[in-house]
Structure formats: structure tokens, C-alpha cells
Amino acid sequence: MLIKVLGSAAGGGFPQANCSCRNCADVRLGRSGLRPRTQSSLAVSPDGQAWVLLNASPDLRQQIAATAALAPKLDRGPRGSPIQAVVLTNGDVDHVAGLLSLREGFAFTLYATQRVLDALAGNSIFDVLDTHLVPRVPLVTAEPIELVNVGSPLGLAIEAFPVPGKVALYLEDAAAGRGLGTREGDTIGLRIRAPASGASFFYVPGCAAIDAALAQRLRGARLVLFDGTLYSDDELVVQGLSNKTGTRMGHIAMSGPQGSIAALQDLNMQRRIFVHMNNSNPVLREDSPERAEVERAGWEVAFDGMEISL
Ligand SMILES: [Zn+2]
Numbered sequence: 544m545l546i547k548v549l550g551s552a553a554g555g556g557f558p559q560a561n562c563s564c565r566n567c568a569d570v571r572l573g574r575s576g577l578r579p580r581t582q583s584s585l586a587v588s589p590d591g592q593a594w595v596l597l598n599a600s601p602d603l604r605q606q607i608a609a610t611a612a613l614a615p616k617l618d619r620g621p622r623g624s625p626i627q628a629v630v631l632t633n634g635d636v637d638h639v640a641g642l643l644s645l646r647e648g649f650a651f652t653l654y655a656t657q658r659v660l661d662a663l664a665g666n667s668i669f670d671v672l673d674t675h676l677v678p679r680v681p682l683v684t685a686e687p688i689e690l691v692n693v694g695s696p697l698g699l700a701i702e703a704f705p706v707p708g709k710v711a712l713y714l715e716d717a718a719a720g721r722g723l724g725t726r727e728g729d730t731i732g733l734r735i736r737a738p739a740s741g742a743s744f745f746y747v748p749g750c751a752a753i754d755a756a757l758a759q760r761l762r763g764a765r766l767v768l769f770d771g772t773l774y775s776d777d778e779l780v781v782q783g784l785s786n787k788t789g790t791r792m793g794h795i796a797m798s799g800p801q802g803s804i805a806a807l808q809d810l811n812m813q814r815r816i817f818v819h820m821n822n823s824n825p826v827l828r829e830d831s832p833e834r835a836e837v838e839r840a841g842w843e844v845a846f847d848g849m850e851i852s853l
Pocket residue numbers: 559562563564565566567568822823
């Protein structure tokens with residue numbers, strides 16, 4: 544199984560178009576030790592031929608252009624693409640807006656929870672995806688399914704599981720008060736498996752907290768790609784970028800006693816990689832003490848173009 548990190552940044556990308564924080568300013572200047580990153584997406588393939596996107600970011604067109612394996616192949620016809628399916632982990636703009644770049648006659652299968660499919664159905668702009676070409680298949684948690692496109696199996700199986708998260712910002716219901724209207728199915732994690740080889744990994748790009756069920760599920764995993772949005776829960780507030788904490792945004796911080804590094808440290812995971820870093824995150828500076836700290840704890844920090852073979 545092949546995994547490519549198409550985009551390793553959170554919503555807004557790195558640098559973010561309207562941001563002059565220290566990270567964004569320095570990466571814009573081309574300072575050493577920082578590299579630009581596009582918004583959150585992975586591509587996965589059992590064989591290097593058919594590819595499945597895990598989330599579709601607003602930068603998808605650029606990401607496809609930067610990835611030779613995703614270039615159209617003539618043996619798929621004059622308008623054929625190796626992209627055969629898209630799986631969404633939530634309805635956030637940084638994970639769904641790229642669907643609009645797959646409207647020019649792409650034929651792929653779209654998988655998401657019913658909650659997320661309902662959100663797409665409620666936004667008529669997504670009707671540009673003709674349902675005859677792009678069937679929408681609901682993912683039911685705890686029911687693994689084999690991914691297919693136009694009746695053909697793609698050689699990958701997906702199991703969706705609920706993770707503590709938050710409904711997409713544009714769906715937050717002020718009247719709901721507590722929990723912002725969030726319900727199960729708003730945010731999922733994925734276990735992706737290639738039945739032919741038995742290889743599998745976990746992808747959890749958005750997660751508000753690590754509960755016992757999630758920890759148990761990840762125990763002993765060969766590879767986990769996990770939400771690395773923030774290093775500190777209050778870093779956006781401290782840097783004067785926003786009044787929202789990670790807790791408020793539905794993203795667990797890396798550091799601290801409640802953070803992901805501590806919560807996942809004794810689970811015997813073979814390889815762990817942070818994805819979905821916000822531009823405020825100090826680990827984006829390769830020479831920062833925070834970067835050294837996460838690496839000392841056994842974590843890697845994903846970058847655009849990172850390739851993993853399982
Ligand atoms: Zn910034």
C-alpha cells in the first residue's frame with residue numbers, strides 16, 4: 544500500500560493568505576527550516592494504479608498537478624483519472640472544497656457519514672458533481688466496507704469510527720448551545736486496509752480528545768497519522784490570531800498533560816506522524832524547541848509530498 548501526503552497543513556494552508564504571524568512571514572520570505580504546505584489531504588493506493596483521496600482540500604488542483612501518480616492516464620480514456628474514490632472525515636471546508644475541483648466529468652465514488660453527506664446535499668453548489676458519475680455512499684461507523692468505483696473493487700477497505708470532534712464551523716448551531724450542535728458522525732477517523740497485503744494504518748486528521756475507546760483502537764498500530772493542528776491549546780490566542788482555543792475548535796493540542804503526545808505515548812504504535820498542522824504551530828519551524836520535543840517523543844511531522852510504503 545502506498546500513501547502520499549498531498550497536503551499537510553490545516554485550513555488556510557501555510558502560509559495562510561491573510562496571516563502575518565511569525566511562521567507565515569518567515570515561510571513567505573523563504574527562510575530556511577520552514578516549508579510551505581497545502582491543505583489537508585492524503586492519497587492512498589493498493590498498487591500505484593488506482594488512487595483514493597482521503598479528504599479533498601481547496602488546494603486539490605495544485606496537489607494533483609504536483610503528484611505524477613495522479614496525472615491522467617490515456618489508458619483510462621481521454622478524460623480518465625487515477626482518482627477512483629474520495630473519503631471524507633468531516634465536513635470542514637479544508638476537507639470538502641476540493642470536491643468542486645473534481646467536477647469536470649470525473650467518475651469517482653464519494654464516501655462520508657450520512658451527517659456529512661447531508662451537509663453536502665444541503666449546499667446546492669455540490670450538485671455540480673453529477674450523481675450518475677459520483678455516487679454518494681454513506682459510511683456507517685464500525686461497518687468496514689470495500690471501496691468500489693463503477694462496480695470495480697479498488698483493493699482497499701475502510702473502517703470508519705467516531706472520534707470526539709466538532710461539527711463544521713459553517714454548521715455550528717448557536718441555538719444548540721452546549722456542544723455547538725455536534726453529533727456522532729460529524730468527525731470520524733479511518734482505518735484503511737489493503738486486504739491483499741494485510742497492511743493497514745489509521746488516519747485521524749481531526750480529533751478533539753483521546754478517549755479510552757480511541758486509545759484502545761490505536762494500540763499497537765503500525766502507522767497512525769494524527770491531528771497536529773496545534774502545539775498548545777491557546778497558541779492562537781497567545782499569538783493574537785484568534786480568540787479560539789483548540790478545545791473550542793475541536794482540535795486536541797500536541798503538548799500538555801491532556802495533549803495527544805501524552806495520551807498516545809504508551810500505546811506501542813510503531814510509527815506516528817502529525818498531519819493537519821495549523822500555520823501557528825511552532826513545530827513547523829524545523830529548528831524550534833517544540834519540533835525537537837515532538838521528535839524526541841517519537842513523532843514525525845508530515846510535509847507535502849511525503850511518501851510512505853506499507
Ligand atoms: Zn500564520
